[in-house]
Amino acid sequence: MFAYLAFENFSDELATELKNKKAISDRLFVSETLQKCIWAQVIWYDCEILEIESVGDAVKALKARGKWWALYSFDHHRRAQLVQDQLPKYKMPPMKFLGEVPTQPMGAWTMIEKNKILVAAKTSSPFPLGEIHFDEDKETPPSRAYLKLWEALTVEKTLPAKGSLCMDLGSCPGGWTWVLQQAGARVISVDKAPLDPKIARLPNIEYRKKDAFALKPEEIGPIDWLFSDIICYPPRLLELVQEWRASGLCKNFVCTIKFQGETDWDTMAKFLEIPGSRIVHLFANKHEVTWILTQSA
Ligand SMILES: C[S@@+](CC[C@H](N)C(=O)[O-])C[C@H]1O[C@@H](n2cnc3c(N)ncnc32)[C@H](O)[C@@H]1O
The missing domain is CATH 3.40.50.150 (Vaccinia Virus protein VP39)
Known part of the structure; x- marks a missing residue:
């Protein structure tokens, strides 16, 4: 199973592109097939849905599958954050222009129900949830374009x-x-x-x-x-x-x-x-x- 996270405000575009999908939230869709799409900020590969009994249980399950995890939270925010807080903290420095794109696998997960999480140890982007933040030059360029x-x-x-x-x-x-x-x-x-x-x-x-x-x-x-x-x-x-x-x-x-x-x-x-x-x-x-x-x- 694959999960597709839409760019913020562009869920309709992603929903139009994706075939045979099911919406998990307003921004996250799952499908059994890997599809090319323009409007996905990140694709989660080989997703699993896991039943968990506790926060500790979720932490254990995630740590067993990978080192770095980005949380996409659309519900159960506090409980999901309790899990995230116990995972290793990945401090990604802002990207430099033409800098080396990181290569470490970046996982993604979400809490779909109180005792159910959707997890993927591998995603299409090394950036957490595909968000690329640059070390901006706030002095010289006349606009953020x-x-x-x-x-x-x-x-x-x-x-x-x-x-x-x-x-x-x-x-x-x-x-x-x-x-x-x-x-x-x-x-x-x-x-x-x-x-x-x-x-x-x-x-x-x-x-x-x-x-x-x-x-x-x-x-x-x-x-x-x-x-x-x-x-x-x-x-x-x-x-x-x-x-x-x-x-x-x-x-x-x-x-x-x-x-x-x-x-x-x-x-x-x-x-x-x-x-x-x-x-x-x-x-x-x-x-x-x-x-x-x-x-x-
Ligand atoms: C989004 S701004 C470009 C920002 C620019 N890339 C930057 O980094 O500062 C779009 C520009 O397109 C210009 N534009 C619109 N129609 C044009 C045309 N027919 N010929 C030339 N420029 C045009 C506007 O004057 C505006 O400055």
């Missing part, structure tokens, strides 16, 4: 090479542009609104005050990476990506697909038809997902 790019590049273990040419569409106030500039890339930063002055004056950034959709690939020429965090309807972004793909002028893409109102499943499916590409919902993503296509470092 940079955390999405930090997470995407850290988890995907990829980074534009020093001196490579990146285009950042919908770049204002400049968080993503700052990440790329700090990585040593040259950045064409495009937005209708201005960059934060402290980002605009950094070297290797060329700001263009433009409508990203009016910018033709031939006007720009070959680039190594295209990044987009533009607020726009998903089909418009798809058209832009298809235009760049057809031009053959860019091979690597990281784009936020933002939903306004309903989640646009049809356009997500069309993005996924692009060979070699994938869609992830990052921990830092809200009602949006990240489409990634990387073909060269």
